[in-house]
Structures are given as structure tokens and as C-alpha cells.
Amino acid sequence: MSRPAWSRLAVTLLAALLVLFVLGPLLRLLADAGPAGLGEALRDREVRDAIALTVTTATAATALALLLGVPLAWLLARRPFPGRRLLQGILELPVVIPHPVAGIALLLFLGRQSPVGRALASAGLEVVSHVPGIVAAMLFVSAPILVSAAREAFRQVDPRLERVARTLGDTPWRAFRRVTLPLASRGILAGALLAWGRSVSEFGSIVILTYNPKVASVLIFDRFTAYGLPAAIPAAVLLLLLALALFALVRVVQPAGAE
Amino acid sequence: MIELEGLTVRVGGFTLRDITLAVPAGGYALVIGPTGSGKTTLLEAVAGHQRPARGRIRLGGRDVTALAPEARGVGFVYQAYHLFPHLTVRQNIAYGLPRGDAADRRVRELADLLGIAPLLDRPIGRLSGGEQQRTALARALAPSPRILLLDEPFAAVDPATRHVLRRELRALHEHEGITTLQVTHDFDDAMRLGDHVAVLAEGAIAQQGRPEEVFRYPDSAFVARFVGSGNVLAGEVRLAGAGPEGAAPARFESGPLVLEVLAERAGPAHAVIRPEDILLSRTPIGATVRNRLVAVVERVERTGPVAHVHLDAGRPLVAAVTAETAGELALAPGDRVHLALKATAIRLV
Numbered sequence: 001m002s003r004p005a006w007s008r009l010a011v012t013l014l015a016a017l018l019v020l021f022v023l024g025p026l027l028r029l030l031a032d033a034g035p036a037g038l039g040e041a042l043r044d045r046e047v048r049d050a051i052a053l054t055v056t057t058a059t060a061a062t063a064l065a066l067l068l069g070v071p072l073a074w075l076l077a078r079r080p081f082p083g084r085r086l087l088q089g090i091l092e093l094p095v096v097i098p099h100p101v102a103g104i105a106l107l108l109f110l111g112r113q114s115p116v117g118r119a120l121a122s123a124g125l126e127v128v129s130h131v132p133g134i135v136a137a138m139l140f141v142s143a144p145i146l147v148s149a150a151r152e153a154f155r156q157v158d159p160r161l162e163r164v165a166r167t168l169g170d171t172p173w174r175a176f177r178r179v180t181l182p183l184a185s186r187g188i189l190a191g192a193l194l195a196w197g198r199s200v201s202e203f204g205s206i207v208i209l210t211y212n213p214k215v216a217s218v219l220i221f222d223r224f225t226a227y228g229l230p231a232a233i234p235a236a237v238l239l240l241l242l243a244l245a246l247f248a249l250v251r252v253v254q255p256a257g258a259e
Numbered sequence: 260m261i262e263l264e265g266l267t268v269r270v271g272g273f274t275l276r277d278i279t280l281a282v283p284a285g286g287y288a289l290v291i292g293p294t295g296s297g298k299t300t301l302l303e304a305v306a307g308h309q310r311p312a313r314g315r316i317r318l319g320g321r322d323v324t325a326l327a328p329e330a331r332g333v334g335f336v337y338q339a340y341h342l343f344p345h346l347t348v349r350q351n352i353a354y355g356l357p358r359g360d361a362a363d364r365r366v367r368e369l370a371d372l373l374g375i376a377p378l379l380d381r382p383i384g385r386l387s388g389g390e391q392q393r394t395a396l397a398r399a400l401a402p403s404p405r406i407l408l409l410d411e412p413f414a415a416v417d418p419a420t421r422h423v424l425r426r427e428l429r430a431l432h433e434h435e436g437i438t439t440l441q442v443t444h445d446f447d448d449a450m451r452l453g454d455h456v457a458v459l460a461e462g463a464i465a466q467q468g469r470p471e472e473v474f475r476y477p478d479s480a481f482v483a484r485f486v487g488s489g490n491v492l493a494g495e496v497r498l499a500g501a502g503p504e505g506a507a508p509a510r511f512e513s514g515p516l517v518l519e520v521l522a523e524r525a526g527p528a529h530a531v532i533r534p535e536d537i538l539l540s541r542t543p544i545g546a547t548v549r550n551r552l553v554a555v556v557e558r559v560e561r562t563g564p565v566a567h568v569h570l571d572a573g574r575p576l577v578a579a580v581t582a583e584t585a586g587e588l589a590l591a592p593g594d595r596v597h598l599a600l601k602a603t604a605i606r607l608v
Contacts, residue, residue: 160341163308166328167335168355169402178354182345 026240033237041234050219051238057131057215058199061138065146065195070188073150074176078159088151091144099204102140106209110136133210138199145198149191153184190254197246200239216242260284261305261406261440266314268297268304275300276463278314282438282455287429289449289470290442292459293485298442299338301459302408305440306335319405319438331406334399334437338411340391342383348394349379355402362401369397372431389420396428400435407432409441413448425451446486450474458482478608480529489533490576496522496607511605515573519549520605528607534579536604539568541588544599552598556590572598 165175203217224232307328356362457467477483494513509522554572566585
């Protein structure tokens with residue numbers, strides 16, 4: 001064999017090893033549960049409730065991230081202001097903070113001991129050990145993903161397109177709605193799906209903020225520690241299937257070329 | 260009517276300085292200048308996308324300096340067209356029109372006028388450069404703006420298309436009677452399209468006037484070089500004696516080349532000499548002409564009916580002769596030729 005052929009073979013082998021390492025455990029998990037295990041998981045009321053809670057809280061967190069994150073992303077993409085780079089860096093912090101640490105920080109910030117927590121509680125919103133705590137943890141870890149995706153999506157839209165729309169009679173808001181938003185929407189949607197997936201997969205901060213009611217990841221951990229591996233598998237498979245469905249959706253939505 | 264008065268615009272580190280320019284109603288003016296001279300910034304200021312630091316903008320007699328772009332009634336065509344990629348040709352053209360039958364008729368009218376009617380339902384991604392250009396023009400014209408601003412409209416099309424588009428644009432200008440301000444780096448556009456031309460250099464207007472006037476009487480070396488007025492020589496004027504009022508015979512020295520000129524004052528200057536004003540001959544030329552020189556032919560360029568003869572007369576000079584004359588003289592590199600040049604044909608700037 002010639003040298004280029006050798007190096008090609010080496011590259012292919014190394015790549016194949018990593019692909020196997022990623023796919024192997026996932027396939028093993030799917031095979032282990034089988035259709036019977038899946039049916040069992042679906043009949044299990046606790047599992048069904050946990051999945052439903054996960055989906056609704058993740059959806060709520062994503063909706064909040066969209067509402068608060070899209071205007072911020074637009075500002076970051078379009079309006080130069082002092083400290084913009086610093087703010088951008090701060091927004092990416094949750095990505096590098098270990099999740100239990102994020103959970104503890106949120107607990108201190110939103111718990112009954114803090115002014116914020118007390119204010120929320122007196123307004124009737126119990127966060128810690130309640131559903132809002134799950135949403136708060138999910139929002140904390142997933143919002144940066146959405147903001148950076150939306151920011152990039154806005155950046156891809158040439159500001160001159162908005163200017164043309166303005167000379168054609170649009171107010172700034174109308175030009176945004178008719179030109180910028182439609183052109184950035186695929187990128188924003190892809191970011192929202194990734195943020196949603198990040199919320200569904202969150203465990204470390206949720207387990208500290210709101211152990212009960214249990215989201216799917218907490219339930220799986222709970223069953224594993226209380227009853228052992230076999231008890232955790234069916235719910236785990238269900239969550240994996242949910243993630244795979246989301247993965248497929250992101251592939252469809254993501255703008256061409258944005259990998 | 261477009262009136263700019265002492266307009267100063269700062270964008271990033273760049274400043275457009277003290278621009279004063281008037282385009283009469285229905286007129287066609289061009290601003291020409293090299294890349295980076297501030298042409299696009301000027302148009303964006305007129306359209307309201309850049310806020311001027313000083314000066315006033317009046318459109319159709321109305322002061323619009325403080326108005327938002329959507330309140331100015333201008334059409335804008337960018338160099339790269341900037342068509343809305345998520346819309347069809349029809350939706351692009353109709354963008355600035357209120358929905359309804361009148362809009363459909365206007366889209367149809369413009370599409371017919373610009374020859375893009377068959378493309379109306381195409382997505383933007385499948386248009387050629389020329390088709391995109393026509394679509395962008397139709398979109399800008401659809402709301403019947405009083406002012407049309409064009410940013411290098413021919414920069415991205417091939418020469419053949421450019422020719423056709425220039426003719427169409429001029430016809431369209433007549434048809435719509437719209438006051439037009441175009442920026443370009445191509446003086447040819449100005450000669451063929453404009454009633455008025457302003458030459459922009461590093462953010463300020465170097466000269467403006469009718470295109471032939473600017474071409475024939477450039478008042479700086481920069482303008483002469485940029486519009487291709489001909490030979491531009493750097494040198495020094497020395498007056499013959501204590502100069503009387505007005506132009507007087509003087510000497511212009513550019514290194515070894517010394518010319519008799521008419522000058523008003525001494526000092527460093529540039530001499531602009533049009534190639535067709537230099538007479539060429541194999542034998543010495545009539546004694547009535549003040550400047551008689553001997554030069555060596557370096558090369559001869561034939562372009563259609565005109566031949567450009569590149570000469571070394573101590574300084575490089577280019578002379579233009581008819582192809583016929585070039586044939587009769589049978590000039591070859593290395594030949595010595597006689598030149599004659601009237602003092603009045605040398606423009607000092």
C-alpha cells in the first residue's frame with residue numbers, strides 16, 4: 001500500500017472508533033429495553049408523568065428564552081454598545097459552569113432566604129421544590145444556546161436589506177417583521193430546538209432546585225439509585241427516543257450550511 | 260429636486276465633508292470617485308440611513324434632514340441589488356406598494372417596461388445578474404418615488420449587459436421623469452448618462468459641472484487623472500518677467516521637458532495635455548506653434564479609429580492620432596518624431 005492509502009486508512013479507522021463509541025451505548029440501550037421494555041415504561045404512570053412534566057417545562061423554558069432572548073440577540077447582533085463583548089461572554093458562562101454549581105447558585109438566588117425568592121413567593125410564585133424551579137433551571141442552562149443561535153441568525157441578515165425596506169416605506173418595526181425576522185427565523189427556530197433539547201437533558205441543576213415533582217432525568221437517576229440498573233432502563237430509552245426525534249427535527253430545520 | 264448643502268457625514272473613521280450639490284427636478288446627476296471615496300455613504304445619507312453631522316438635505320424643496328427613510332420618498336438600488344431572498348420577483352417589486360389591483364397593475368407595467376414579465380413568479384435565487392438588476396430597479400420604482408438613488412448599478416454586470424442597461428436606464432429616466440442621483444467609479448457612465456457630474460475624492464467634492472466640461476477642463480491633477488483627460492505632468496511654472504494681470508507667456512518645467520505655456524502665477528503646478536492636441540510629424544512642424552519637441556516612439560496602441568502613440572519626450576507623453584495618420588506615419592518603436600503643441604492647449608492646474 002502507498003503512503004496516502006495508509007494515511008487514509010488510519011484516518012478512517014480513528015474516525016470509526018469514535019463513531020462506534022458514540023453509537024454503541026445508544027444502540028445497546030435501545031436493544032436492552034426492546035419493545036417490551038418500552039411498552040412497560042409507557043404503562044408506568046410515574047414515567048409517563050415525568051416525561052409529560054419534562055416536555056411541558058422544557059417548552060415553557062424555551063418559550064421564555066424566546067421571549068427574552070430574541071430581543072437581546074437582536075441587540076447583540078445589530079446595536080454596538082459599550083460592554084457588548086463582555087455581555088456576550090457573560091451570557092456564555094452557563095455553558096462552562098458545572099450544573100450542580102448552577103443549581104446551588106440558583107437556589108441561593110431564588111430560595112426563600114433571598115429577597116428575590118421572598119418577593120416571588122409573596123407574589124404567589126413558589127420556585128424552589130416546585131415546577132417553576134424546574135423551568136428556572138432549564139432557562140438558565142438553555143437560554144445562552146438560543147441567544148447565540150439567534151444572534152448569529154440576525155447577523156447573517158444584511159442590514160442593507162432592512163435599509164431597502166425602509167426606503168420602500170417600512171417603519172423600523174415593519175422592516176424587522178417583514179424582512180429580518182423571516183430571514184432569521186430558521187436559525188432562531190434551530191436555536192430554540194437545541195435549547196429545548198438542552199432543557200430536556202438537564203439534570204444537575206434541577207436535582208438541586210426541584211427534586212420533586214420529578215422530571216424524566218431525575219426519575220431515571222432516582223430509579224437507578226433506589227432499584228438498580230434494570231429499573232432505570234425503560235424510562236431512559238423513552239427519553240433517548242425523545243432526544244432522537246428532536247435531533248431529526250433540528251436537521252430538517254437548520255439552515256443549509258449552518259452546521 | 261435634490262439639494263445638498265454643506266453635508267458632513269461621519270461613519271466609523273470616515274468623513275464625508277461639506278458636500279454641496281444640486282440636481283434639478285427630472286435631472287440625472289452622477290457622483291464619481293474611486294473605491295472608498297464615500298460614494299455609498301453619500302447616497303445612504305440622502306436616503307436617511309446615515310445621519311449627517313452637519314448640513315441640510317432638501318428633496319423636492321422639502322427639508323428632509325431629520326426625516327426617517329420611509330418618509331423621504333426615495334428609491335434606492337444597491338450595487339449588489341439586495342433583493343429580498345425569501346420573496347419572489349413579483350413580491351419583491353410589490354414590496355413597497357399597498358396590496359390591491361393598483362399594485363398588480365403597477366408591477367405588471369414595470370415588469371413589461373423592464374422585460375422581466377416572464378420572471379415574475381421566480382424565486383430570487385434563480386436570476387442572472389442583469390435580471391436581478393432589473394428586478395431591483397422595478398422594486399425601487401414601484402412606489403413612484405420622486406428621487407432615485409443608484410449605487411454602482413452596472414458594477415456587477417458584464418460589459419454587453421451594461422451597454423443595454425445604460426440605454427434602458429436612460430429611457431426609464433425619461434419615462435418616469437424621476438430625479439436621479441447615481442454613484443459610479445466609471446467616468447464613461449457619467450459621459451453617457453449624466454447632465455451633471457461631481458467628482459468625489461476622499462470624502463469631498465473635487466470638481467463638479469457638465470460631464471464634457473469636467474473632462475475637458477479638469478481643475479486638479481486628481482480629476483484629470485481620474486476622468487482620463489490625458490497627460491498629467493507635475494512640474495513648476497516660471498514666469499518670463501514681472502507678470503502683468505491675467506495669463507502671460509511662461510515656462511513650465513517638468514524635469515528635462517520644458518514647455519511654453521500661458522500662466523497667471525509661478526510655482527508648482529500640473530500640466531494637463533489632451534492626447535489629440537499633440538501633433539505628430541516625421542519632419543519639423545510649422546514655426547508658428549510655440550512648442551516644438553522631438554520625442555522617441557515607445558509603442559503604438561490601435562483602438563478602432565484612433566491610435567494612441569506613447570512617446571518619450573523627456574517625460575512620458577501620449578498623443579492620439581487617427582488610425583489613418585498612424586498608417587501614413589508608419590511609426591515604430593524607437594523612431595524619432597517631431598511634436599507640436601500650442602501653448603493654449605496646455606491646461607495648468
